[in-house]
Amino acid sequence: MSTTTLRKTPFHKYHIQHGAKLVDYTGWEMPLLYSSIIDEHRQVRERGGLFDVSHMGRFTFKGKDAARFLDRVCTRRIGSMQERQVRYALVCNERGGCRDDVLVYRHGESDFSMVCNAANRDKLIEHFAANKGDMVYRFADITDKTAMVALQGPNVMDVLSGFSREIPTLKRYRFTEKSLFIAKFMVSRTGYTGEDGVEVILPAAMAGKAVEMILKNMDEGAITPCGLGSRDSLRLEAGMALYGHEIDEDIDPLTAGLDFAVALDKGEKDGEEGGFIGQDALREIASGDGPARRLVGLRLSGRRAARQGMNVLDGESTIGSVTSGCLSPTLDASIAMALVDRAATDIGRKLTVDLGRATDEAEVVELPFYKSS
Amino acid sequence: MASPTDCLYTDSHEWFRKEGDVVTIGITQFATNELTDITYVEMKPAGTAIKVGDALGEVESVKTSSDVYSAFGGEVVEVNEAASSDPSLLNQDPYGAGWLIKLRCDGDAGTDLLEPSAYDSKYPLD
Numbered sequence: 001m002s003t004t005t006l007r008k009t010p011f012h013k014y015h016i017q018h019g020a021k022l023v024d025y026t027g028w029e030m031p032l033l034y035s036s037i038i039d040e041h042r043q044v045r046e047r048g049g050l051f052d053v054s055h056m057g058r059f060t061f062k063g064k065d066a067a068r069f070l071d072r073v074c075t076r077r078i079g080s081m082q083e084r085q086v087r088y089a090l091v092c093n094e095r096g097g098c099r100d101d102v103l104v105y106r107h108g109e110s111d112f113s114m115v116c117n118a119a120n121r122d123k124l125i126e127h128f129a130a131n132k133g134d135m136v137y138r139f140a141d142i143t144d145k146t147a148m149v150a151l152q153g154p155n156v157m158d159v160l161s162g163f164s165r166e167i168p169t170l171k172r173y174r175f176t177e178k179s180l181f182i183a184k185f186m187v188s189r190t191g192y193t194g195e196d197g198v199e200v201i202l203p204a205a206m207a208g209k210a211v212e213m214i215l216k217n218m219d220e221g222a223i224t225p226c227g228l229g230s231r232d233s234l235r236l237e238a239g240m241a242l243y244g245h246e247i248d249e250d251i252d253p254l255t256a257g258l259d260f261a262v263a264l265d266k267g268e269k270d271g272e273e274g275g276f277i278g279q280d281a282l283r284e285i286a287s288g289d290g291p292a293r294r295l296v297g298l299r300l301s302g303r304r305a306a307r308q309g310m311n312v313l314d315g316e317s318t319i320g321s322v323t324s325g326c327l328s329p330t331l332d333a334s335i336a337m338a339l340v341d342r343a344a345t346d347i348g349r350k351l352t353v354d355l356g357r358a359t360d361e362a363e364v365v366e367l368p369f370y371k372s373s
Numbered sequence: 374m375a376s377p378t379d380c381l382y383t384d385s386h387e388w389f390r391k392e393g394d395v396v397t398i399g400i401t402q403f404a405t406n407e408l409t410d411i412t413y414v415e416m417k418p419a420g421t422a423i424k425v426g427d428a429l430g431e432v433e434s435v436k437t438s439s440d441v442y443s444a445f446g447g448e449v450v451e452v453n454e455a456a457s458s459d460p461s462l463l464n465q466d467p468y469g470a471g472w473l474i475k476l477r478c479d480g481d482a483g484t485d486l487l488e489p490s491a492y493d494s495k496y497p498l499d
Binding site: 036038229233307326 | 406409410412413431433435436438461464499
C-alpha cells in the first residue's frame with residue numbers, strides 16, 4: 001500500500017466491514033468492488049445497488065445573484081429552473097471545452113446546490129471565485145460536512161416506499177428534502193447507471209446510521225453495496241459521459257453529443273441577462289455542419305474490450321479514438337464510445353478498432369447501449 | 374490463504390505445476406485479485422514452441438490486459454478451452470479449473486522461480 005494520505009469518506013468503515021477492495025480514486029480511498037465488478041453490475045440491473053459517491057464535490061450558492069452567477073458558468077438555463085428541480089449542465093472554458101459536468105439543484109429562489117466530479121472540485125472553486133465579479137451570493141464547499149450515496153436499480157423505489165411515501169412519487173430530476181431527527185437529507189431521483197433510483201446527500205455524521213435505517217427492513221440482497229468498477233460499466237452501457245473520457249477541457253459538449261445540456265441561445269430570451277462562459281465558442285462549433293468529430297457508440301465483433309485512446313479506423317485511415325470501452329455484462333458484447341470524424345457516424349457503419357495486439361470490426365450503434373425497461 | 378505448495382511462482386504472478394515433463398500454467402490468486410473480473414483469455418495454440426520468457430497469451434480483465442509469461446521452455450500441448458469460454462473460472466478457481474495452458478518441457482527453465490512460501494511473503498493477499 002502506498003503511504004500517501006488518501007481522503008476517506010464517512011463510509012470508510014462500512015467499506016472495510018463489507019470487504020471492499022479499496023483503491024486510490026482521484027485522491028480518495030474508494031471501493032472498486034466488494035465481490036466482483038460484473039456481479040455488482042448485474043445486481044444493479046436486476047435488483048439494487050448502493051454506491052458511496054461521497055467523494056464527489058458538493059457546493060452551495062445562496063444569495064440574490066446566485067441564479068445569475070450559475071447562469072454565467074453553466075451551459076444550461078438555471079434561472080428558469082423550478083424549485084426542487086435538478087439540471088445536468090456543463091461548466092465550460094472560453095473555448096467551449098468542459099471544465100466539468102455538474103448537477104445543479106434549486107432549493108429556492110436564490111438557493112442552489114451543485115454536485116461536481118471529485119477531480120474537478122478545486123479547479124471549479126477557483127473558476128467560480130475568478131468569475132464572481134460583483135455578483136452577490138455566498139459560496140460554500142459542503143463536501144466534507146456531507147456524505148452522498150446513490151441507490152440504483154429496480155428494487156430501490158420499493159425499498160424506499162417503506163421509508164417515505166413521497167420519495168417514490170418524485171419525478172425524474174426532481175428532489176425533496178427530508179428531516180430525520182435534526183438532520184436534513186436531500187433525495188433526488190437521479191443517477192449514473194441507467195436504472196431508476198435516487199441519490200441522497202446527508203450530513204457526514206449521519207451516514208452510517210442512515211444507511212442502516214434505509215436498508216434495515218429490506219429483503220436479504222434487495223440492495224447491496226457496489227463499487228466504482230460497476231458504476232463505470234453501468235454508466236457506459238447507459239451512454240453517459242465520464243469526465244476525462246468523453247469530455248474534458250479540449251472536448252466540448254456538442255462534440256460529446258450533450259447538445260441537450262447546452263442552451264446556445266441563452267441570454268436572448270426576455271429577462272435573461274447574458275450568456276454563459278464558452279457560449280460564443282460553442283455557437284461557432286455548432287455553426288455550419290457542426291462539430292468536426294462526434295461521439296458514437298460502437299459494438300465490436302469480438303470479446304476484447306476497447307480502451308481509451310485506441311484508434312478507430314475507416315478502411316485504412318484513422319478517423320478517431322476510443323473514449324471508453326468494456327465487455328458489457330448486460331449485452332454480453334464488447335462496447336465502446338468513441339470520438340470519430342463526423343462523416344463516419346452513420347448508424348450501421350462498419351469501422352475497425354486497433355486493439356494493439358489485434359484489430360476488431362466495430363459497428364456504429366445507437367446510444368445508449370442499454371435502456372431500462 | 375497460502376498458495377498451493379505443489380507449484381512454483383514468478384514475480385509476474387504465474388504459477389507452474391510440473392508433473393513429469395508436462396507443466397500446467399495459470400495465474401495466481403494475487404493476480405486475479407489485482408486484475409478483478411477476468412473477461413477474456415487467449416492462449417497460443419497447441420504446437421506453438423515456447424522459450425523461457427515468451428508470452429503464452431493474454432488475459433483481459435474489466436480493468437486491463439496483461440500478458441502471461443512462461444518460465445519454462447517447450448511446446449504447447451493443451452489450452453484450457455473451458456477458461457477461454459468462461460474466463461470467470463480464473464477468478465473462481467485460479468489454481469484448479471482456471472488453469473490456462475500446458476507445456477511439454479524441453480528442459481529449459483527460468484532461474485528466478487519462487488517457492489510458495491517466498492511468493493506468499495512477497496505478495497501477501499489482503
